[in-house]
Each structure stands twice: as C-alpha cells, then as structure tokens.
Amino acid sequence: MLLNFDKLGMWKWVLTGFSVLVALFLLVPILFIVALSFGSSQWLIFPPPGWTLRWYQELLADPRWLESALTSAKIAIIVTLCSVILGLLASFGLTRGRFAGRETLRALFLTPMIMPVVVLAVALYAFFLKIGLNGTLLGFVIAHLILALPFSIISIGNALDSFDRSIEDAAILCGAHPLEAKLRVTLPGIRHGLFAAAIFSFLVSWDEVVVAIFMASPTLQTLPVKIWATLRQDLTPVIAAASTLLVVFTVVLMIVAALLRKGFKS
Amino acid sequence: MTVPFLQIRGIRKEYGAVTAVDDVTLNVEKGEFLTFLGPSGSGKSTTLYILAGFENPTSGDILLEGKTLLQTPSHKRNIGMVFQRYTLFPHLSVGENIAFPLRVRRLPKAEIDEKVRRMLKLVRLEGYEDRMPAKMSGGQQQRVALARALAYDPPVLLMDEPLSALDKKLREEIQYEIRRIHQETSVTILYVTHDQEEALRLSDRIAVFSRGVIDQTGTGPELYANPATRFVAQFIGDSDFLKGVVAATSGGLADIHLGDETVVTGVPVHGKATAGGNAAVMLRPERINLSRTAGTDRAGIAATVNDITFLGNNTHVATVTSANEALSVRLPFGDTAINGLTTGEKVWITWDPATTHAFCD
Ligand SMILES: Nc1ncnc2c1ncn2[C@@H]1O[C@H](COP(=O)(O)OP(=O)(O)OP(=O)(O)O)[C@@H](O)[C@H]1O
Ligand SMILES: [Mg+2]
Numbered sequence: 036m037l038l039n040f041d042k043l044g045m046w047k048w049v050l051t052g053f054s055v056l057v058a059l060f061l062l063v064p065i066l067f068i069v070a071l072s073f074g075s076s077q078w079l080i081f082p083p084p085g086w087t088l089r090w091y092q093e094l095l096a097d098p099r100w101l102e103s104a105l106t107s108a109k110i111a112i113i114v115t116l117c118s119v120i121l122g123l124l125a126s127f128g129l130t131r132g133r134f135a136g137r138e139t140l141r142a143l144f145l146t147p148m149i150m151p152v153v154v155l156a157v158a159l160y161a162f163f164l165k166i167g168l169n170g171t172l173l174g175f176v177i178a179h180l181i182l183a184l185p186f187s188i189i190s191i192g193n194a195l196d197s198f199d200r201s202i203e204d205a206a207i208l209c210g211a212h213p214l215e216a217k218l219r220v221t222l223p224g225i226r227h228g229l230f231a232a233a234i235f236s237f238l239v240s241w242d243e244v245v246v247a248i249f250m251a252s253p254t255l256q257t258l259p260v261k262i263w264a265t266l267r268q269d270l271t272p273v274i275a276a277a278s279t280l281l282v283v284f285t286v287v288l289m290i291v292a293a294l295l296r297k298g299f300k301s
Numbered sequence: 302m303t304v305p306f307l308q309i310r311g312i313r314k315e316y317g318a319v320t321a322v323d324d325v326t327l328n329v330e331k332g333e334f335l336t337f338l339g340p341s342g343s344g345k346s347t348t349l350y351i352l353a354g355f356e357n358p359t360s361g362d363i364l365l366e367g368k369t370l371l372q373t374p375s376h377k378r379n380i381g382m383v384f385q386r387y388t389l390f391p392h393l394s395v396g397e398n399i400a401f402p403l404r405v406r407r408l409p410k411a412e413i414d415e416k417v418r419r420m421l422k423l424v425r426l427e428g429y430e431d432r433m434p435a436k437m438s439g440g441q442q443q444r445v446a447l448a449r450a451l452a453y454d455p456p457v458l459l460m461d462e463p464l465s466a467l468d469k470k471l472r473e474e475i476q477y478e479i480r481r482i483h484q485e486t487s488v489t490i491l492y493v494t495h496d497q498e499e500a501l502r503l504s505d506r507i508a509v510f511s512r513g514v515i516d517q518t519g520t521g522p523e524l525y526a527n528p529a530t531r532f533v534a535q536f537i538g539d540s541d542f543l544k545g546v547v548a549a550t551s552g553g554l555a556d557i558h559l560g561d562e563t564v565v566t567g568v569p570v571h572g573k574a575t576a577g578g579n580a581a582v583m584l585r586p587e588r589i590n591l592s593r594t595a596g597t598d599r600a601g602i603a604a605t606v607n608d609i610t611f612l613g614n615n616t617h618v619a620t621v622t623s624a625n626e627a628l629s630v631r632l633p634f635g636d637t638a639i640n641g642l643t644t645g646e647k648v649w650i651t652w653d654p655a656t657t658h659a660f661c662d
C-alpha cells in the first residue's frame with residue numbers, strides 16, 4: 036500500500052475526522068427522515084414535539100401502500116431474473132466472442148447508464164403509447180430492464196474476464212459437453228458476479244422513480260411512484276414512514292448480500 | 302509394420318499472417334514420454350491445443366491408433382491435460398475435482414470413490430480429499446490436476462508447462478513425481494517446456510521446436526551428441542561457435558579453415574556446405590581440452606585466458622581466440638592444466654574433430 040494508515044501520525048486523526056464528516060453528510064438526511072416518521076407533528080417539524088407510531092398505523096391500514104409495494108417487488112424480481120440471464124448471455128458474447136464491432140456493441144449496451152433517465156423515459160413513453168404498453172407490467176419490466184442491464188453486464192463481464200478460460204477448457208477435456216462445463220464449472224466460478232448483478236438489478240428497479248412515473252397508471256403503481264404521488268397531494272408523515280421502511284428493507288438486502296458474499300469467499 | 306500409436310501428420314496452423322505451427326510431423330509410441338522443447342512462441346502450446354481439440358489445424362491430420370481425431374470434439378477425445386495455469390475447479394473440493402470426469406461419465410458412486418482414493422494415493426495426497434483448491438500450494442494443486450487428468454485413464458496425457466509457476470526446488474521434486482507416475486501408469490505423455498534440464502530429466506525423447514518447426518527429434522544424448530541444426534546445438538547443452546570457411550567437403554565431413562592458419566579436418570557438417578562458404582563450428586566447453594603448449598596431433602586453436610571460475614566439481618575458463626571470439630572451456634576438478642593458470646596467459650585449445658559439428662546456412 037502506498038499509504039500506511041498506522042504511519043500517518045497526526046494526519047491519521049485528520050483523515051478519520053474527514054471520513055466521519057463525509058459519512059454524516061451521507062447519512063444525516065436518512066436519519067432525519069427516520070426521526071420524522073416517528074414524530075407526532077403532522078407537518079414534518081424537526082425536532083419532533085413528541086413521538087408516535089401513528090403514521091405506521093396509517094401506512095399499514097391503507098391497502099394501496101401494500102399493493103404498490105407488491106407491484107414494485109413483482110417488477111423488480113422479474114427484472115432481476117431477466118437482467119441476470121440476458122446479462123450473462125451478453126457478457127459471454129462480449130468477453131469470449133471475436134467479431135468486428137465488439138467494443139461498439141459493448142458501449143451500446145452500457146449507454147442507458149449514461150443517458151439522462153428523463154430522455155429515456157420520454158422516449159419509452161412515446162413508443163409504448165404507440166404499441167399500447169403504457170401502464171402494463173410488461174412495459175414496466177422492459178423499461179426497468181433497459182436500466183438494469185448495464186449493471187448486469189458490467190458485474191458479470193468483470194467476473195467472466197477474471198475467470199480463467201483454461202478452467203472451463205479443463206472441464207471440457209474431462210469429458211463435459213461445453214454447455215455442461217459452463218453450467219457446472221464456469222457459472223459457479225463467476226457466482227459472485229451473478230450475485231452482484233442480481234442485487235444491482237433489483238435495486239435499480241426497486242427504487243426507480245423517473246421512468247416509473249411515465250409508465251404508471253392509476254391502477255398500476257410502484258412504491259416510489261406512490262410516495263411521489265402522495266407527496267404531491269398532501270405532505271403527510273406517512274411518507275416518512277414508508278421511506279423508512281424502504282431504507283430498512285434496502286439495508287437488510289445489503290447485509291444479506293454482504294453475508295452471502297462472505298460465504299462465497301470461504 | 303504396426304501403426305504408430307499417435308501420428309501427427311503435417312500439422313499447420315495459421316493465425317492470419319502468423320504461422321504458429323508449420324508442417325509438424327511426429328510419431329509417438331505407446332507409453333512414451335515425449336517432450337516439446339523450444340523457446341517462447343515456437344508453437345509448442347498450439348500443437349498441444351490442436352491435439353486437445355481447442356484449435357483446428359489449418360491443414361494436416363492427427364491419428365490415434367490409426368483413426369483421425371480431428372472429427373471428434375474435445376469432450377469426446379478422452380485426452381487428459383494439465384495446464385500451465387492452475388485449473389482446479391475453485392468451488393469443488395480436491396476429491397470432487399478428481400471425481401468430476403467420472404461423474405460426467407456417470408460411473409457408479411462406489412467406483413468413483415474407489416478411483417478418487419487410488420488417484421490421491423498415486424499423487425501422494427491421501428487425506429486431502431476435502432481440502433478446497435484455494436487452500437493448497439501451487440505444487441499440490443498441480444498434483445491434483447494431474448490426478449484429475451489421469452482419473453479416466455486417458456490414452457494420452459498432455460502437459461503444457463505444468464511446473465513453470467513453481468520455484469526451482471519444488472519443480473525438481475514434482476519432476477521426479479511425474480517420472481514415477483509415468484512409470485507406474487505407463488500413460489503416453491506429451492510434455493511442453495522451455496527448460497532443457499526439465500526436458501532431459503523427464504523425457505524418453507525430445508522434439509526441439511523452433512519457429513513453428515520441429516528441428517530435430519531424438520533422445521537427450523542423441524540431441525547432445527549429434528545436433529542437426531545450430532539451433533538444437535545451442536538449445537541442448539552449452540556451446541560456443543567459431544566462424545570458419547569450408548575448404549573442402551566429402552561424404553558429410555568437411556575441412557574447415559578457422560582464422561588464417563588453422564584447418565580442422567573431418568568435421569561432421571550440416572546444411573548446405575560448399576567450398577568457400579561460411580560455416581559455424583560448434584564446440585562444447587566440456588568436450589575440449591586446454592593445454593599450455595601447442596600440440597600437432599589434434600585440431601587446435603590459440604586463445605587467451607580471460608577469466609577463471611572455480612565451480613566445485615569443475616572449473617570454468619573463459620578465453621578469447623585470436624579472431625576475438627569467446628570460447629569457454631570446462632575442466633574437471635583435478636585437471637592439471639589448471640595449476641598455475643593465470644588470466645592473460647596464452648593457451649592452446651584442442652579437440653577431437655569427430656565430436657564437433659559445423660553448421661552452414
Ligand atoms: N490465438 C492466437 N492468435 C494469434 N496468434 C497466436 C494465437 N495463439 C498463438 N499465436 C501465435 O502463435 C505462435 C506460437 O504460439 P504458442 O503459444 O504455440 O507458442 P509456445 O511455443 O507455446 O510459447 P510459450 O513458451 O510462450 O508458451 C506465437 O507467435 C503466438 O503469438
Ligand atoms: Mg505455451
């Protein structure tokens with residue numbers, strides 16, 4: 036390592052202090068929202084004059100919140116599956132294939148990541164209007180898949196790049212059909228990449244709001260759309276409660292991911 | 302005449318403008334240990350990959366027991382291979398790695414267990430069954446890879462520089478293991494290396510590769526005593542070359558002028574030798590003599606001592622000829638010529654012309 040933390044002397048404390056500030060900068064808004072969700076004031080006043088669970092009660096009492104959460108989950112799970120499978124196939128082509136225009140194709144696959152989401156949303160909206168996919172589950176899935184696929188291709192592509200091709204060759208010489216070798220040796224060998232692709236894809240879809248606003252209909256709403264719509268109608272702390280649950284869910288997901296990754300390593 | 306066990310017939314492989322392998326022809330006997338020896342980029346691996354079926358030759362054929370292999374896909378060739386890089390399946394234990402080819406073949410479990418046990422014994426890794434590959438040393442991993450490749454009794458085992466990632470001591474240790482395993486299993490082995498010592502230590506025969514071509518095939522002593530090309534002479538053993546001019550040739554022997562005054566007669570000559578043409582005369586440091594007075598009965602040349610290094614069982618004397626060419630002499634311990642020898646001294650170097658070789662371009 037270029038910099039040895041233990042040998043930095045008093046800079047050690049400067050660095051530690053700076054890191055804490057950055058962490059606070061990132062975390063305070065989230066802690067703020069969590070505090071507000073338990074606050075007794077209707078007007079999202081900080082610091083809260085008192086504490087209550089009322090907003091969580093209201094949240095759970097309204098079936099539309101649960102419904103939108105389930106819609107979000109359904110879309111995110113389908114998107115995750117499609118994204119990992121398509122990402123895997125695309126990565127094989129992009130890392131193993133030898134054809135003209137390979138790098139161009141790779142760049143093309145990654146464009147949704149750098150293109151402004153609004154542009155994509157408007158384009159999809161106009162296109163789906165023509166073929167009648169707006170407000171449908173399929174429309175949601177396609178739209179989110181476009182956003183998730185670049186993350187899949189990057190994670191799986193990196194894993195495949197660092198997986199020694201000779202290992203697959205060894206399996207083939209052992210008598211495994213090339214497809215069997217891929218399934219039984221290469222896939223387990225790149226499972227951390229597949230797993231990262233799944234997590235990223237799920238999260239991209241789960242908390243995506245811009246495209247979802249365009250895709251949504253009064254009967255088909257994802258959780259972020261529901262939060263956004265509620266926010267525009269009345270500024271109730273129920274939103275803070277919903278947001279808190281969303282944060283908790285995401286944190287749990289990340290912890291599970293970290294634990295599983297640790298399991299892969301050993 | 303019986304059909305050779307493995308025939309490589311006129312194999313060529315081109316990658317665009319690059320010719321990686323150029324008309325390689327070779328017969329291998331059953332149970333033979335044959336090594337491809339050559340510098341980097343000489344086409345050794347490419348030839349091996351064609352045998353394994355990972356590359357298709359541009360032209361040529363490969364026959365195993367008289368039948369062509371080229372139509373058979375890799376996974377049905379039943380060939381074993383140990384790679385240069387570590388190729389154990391990282392998510393499977395040592396035992397599961399060795400069992401993999403047997404599971405793929407759908408053998409009954411009892412038979413698989415028995416075979417895994419025997420293979421672990423063969424490579425002396427009993428008790429490592431449940432170890433994960435990441436927890437093993439490089440040498441151990443290559444031994445497991447060897448066990449995995451031998452588990453299905455392949456007719457031919459390919460090894461592509463399996464020891465090149467290991468340090469010297471471990472390498473020698475595993476070389477002896479490989480020899481022992483070859484003797485115990487009598488599997489036919491094609492081994493690739495660019496280390497001449499490794500090739501000499503392991504092989505029954507060596508095929509010397511140079512720029513996609515096999516320069517010569519033979520046993521170690523054959524290649525050492527009778528190199529067919531200057532390249533082989535350089536690659537097997539140590540050698541120096543003196544520039545000369547062909548004076549006359551007859552029946553594979555030549556008389557060669559070295560410098561102005563010396564003529565060496567009756568030197569075995571290779572290549573296109575014509576009177577007046579250039580020739581390079583090969584001298585092996587350990588096969589030439591050094592004396593302090595000129596003799597007349599043998600071929601000889603004058604030189605000046607440049608450096609003397611004692612190396613235990615022998616002494617290395619670096620000299621320079623009058624034509625300013627470097628010439629090394631290696632004298633066994635106890636050779637009286639060394640006594641009192643000093644740098645800068647003029648000496649006389651002689652040799653038996655029949656033991657040297659001349660190469661013409
Ligand atoms: N896939 C490929 N595409 C283009 N050229 C290749 C390819 N594979 C090998 N070559 C070329 O073919 C030649 C022979 O390569 P090969 O790998 O057989 O050499 P080698 O004798 O095994 O060398 P090393 O000791 O470095 O492994 C080299 O010049 C190499 O650059
Ligand atoms: Mg090679």
